[in-house]
Amino acid sequence: MPYYPDFSLYDYDYYSPPEGMTIGWLMKGHDFPQGDVEIEDLENLADLGHLLEEQSRGWHYCTFCGKPELQYAWSERFDSKYALGSAEIRVRSDDGTLYVAPNLITHYVLDHGYRPPAEFLRAVREDVRRRWPQGA
Template sequence: MAHYPDLTPYSYSESDREMLNVGWLARWSGYPRGIVDECVVDALKVLSATYDNQMRGIHHCAFCGTDRPVVLGGSALDTEVWLGSAEIRVRGADGTLYAAPNLVIHYITEHHYRPPEEFCRAVARTVGIETVGPLTLAD
């Protein structure tokens, strides 16, 4: 998978919308680690079933070699969603649009990736979760 630093302009595929990258990780590049509030993980699982920018190819986890991680997603968290071939896109309260590979869920839960706080707030906001306080903590 392509690597793009967090909060840089999105350029993975053509888009007529300006977006910022989140979670485009590579084995050779470090990434922020920490704890992400479970409400963000659950919200990402809900959003994972929408399949934004679905691709034909599959990206495997570069960190552990997991072939195709699966999560239970969708509004009732009961839909099997294969990760590694689509994006999750969310809009922040300030209008900023973020694009993350849906593997971001696996990166958070298995590799302790800590996405930017503003992305986590946008994820929670998109599914209607009101938040108070930080949604991420550094290691």
């Protein structure tokens, strides 16, 4: 998995032009912002990660954990536990900005104290509200 500072242009897919901004592509050796994340935001990330968008063939492992092992997340919405590290989370803010994060972001927040940028978390809430309107 490549390392990107937050708010880089996403160019992982060689064949298509950059289309979004990177969030949460963390790697050992690079500092990242830390802080508390509200439970609603964490649950949103776990639900969006469950969609397994842009699934890759292999698995990416967290470089902060000592050994390469799969990490898992629990999605309340889908009532399901799933493995992280082979898919992305893609969210669009109400103003149309696309953000691309590895679904490992849920693990980074939960186990390594990563605090994603506020504007990304706002876009996540906007995307979730559009995707799953209240009561749906």
